[in-house]
Amino acid sequence: MRGVNKVILIGNLGRDPDVQFLEGNIAVAKFSLATTETFKDRAGKLISQTEWHTVVLWRGLAELAQKYLHKGSLVYIEGRLRTRSWEDKEGNKKFATEVVGDNLVMLDKRMDVNNGDHPAAHHHSGGQGSGSHGEGYTGVEIPPMSEPADDLPF
Numbered sequence: 340m341r342g343v344n345k346v347i348l349i350g351n352l353g354r355d356p357d358v359q360f361l362e363g364n365i366a367v368a369k370f371s372l373a374t375t376e377t378f379k380d381r382a383g384k385l386i387s388q389t390e391w392h393t394v395v396l397w398r399g400l401a402e403l404a405q406k407y408l409h410k411g412s413l414v415y416i417e418g419r420l421r422t423r424s425w426e427d428k429e430g431n432k433k434f435a436t437e438v439v440g441d442n443l444v445m446l447d448k449r450m451d452v453n454n455g456d457h458p459a460a461h462h463h464s465g466g467q468g469s470g471s472h473g474e475g476y477t478g479v480e481i482p483p484m485s486e487p488a489d490d491l492p493f
Contacts, residue, residue, distance in 0.1 A: 344419040346438050348392060349446065350374035352412045356396075358405040368401035370394055370408070372416065372438075393437045394418070400443050407445060417442035 353371035360366055375389045394416055396404050408414065418440040427433050 346416075346418050346420055348372060348374055348394075348416045348438065350392070350414070350416075352408055352410055352414065353391065354410050356401075356404040356408050358401055366398055366401035366405070368396045368404040369437075370404065372414070393435065394440055395421075395437050396440045396443065400440060403443065413446040415442075415444035415446055416440045 350372045353373050356368040356370040358366055358368045370393075372392045372394050373389050374392065375387050377385060377387045380386050416438060418438045420436055421439045422434060422436045424432055424434045
């Protein structure tokens with residue numbers, strides 16, 4: 340039986356996407372995404388728990404993120420988990436688990452398109468053959484993002 344590595348997240352960007360262009364003009368975007376779950380404890384008090392995720396988008400999706408996404412944007416991300424490791428300056432082994440996005444849906448309320456803002460709920464997919472995801476680029480060294488400064492999703 341084959342394994343399944345599928346992640347679906349809806350959350351707010353914790354900061355503007357950090358976009359870099361690698362050799363061959365390949366775009367890669369990284370950003371933190373906050374997902375918040377709210378529940379009531381036994382006493383009926385409302386409790387919110389925020390989880391932070393590092394999202395990586397490649398090529399066309401990275402360029403869309405650079406153009407349309409900003410701190411606080413509400414997005415739907417579909418992708419897979421990828422864990423990578425590296426050694427820091429002191430020789431300590433470090434690990435990072437990231438969500439490599441294959442699909443992106445912008446969920447912000449509709450903006451005024453005439454002002455250059457994006458239309459909401461616009462769906463973008465990496466898809467097979469489009470080269471939007473990082474297949475074949477798993478050995479590329481992308482420096483880790485620093486942790487979010489606060490626990491607010493936007």
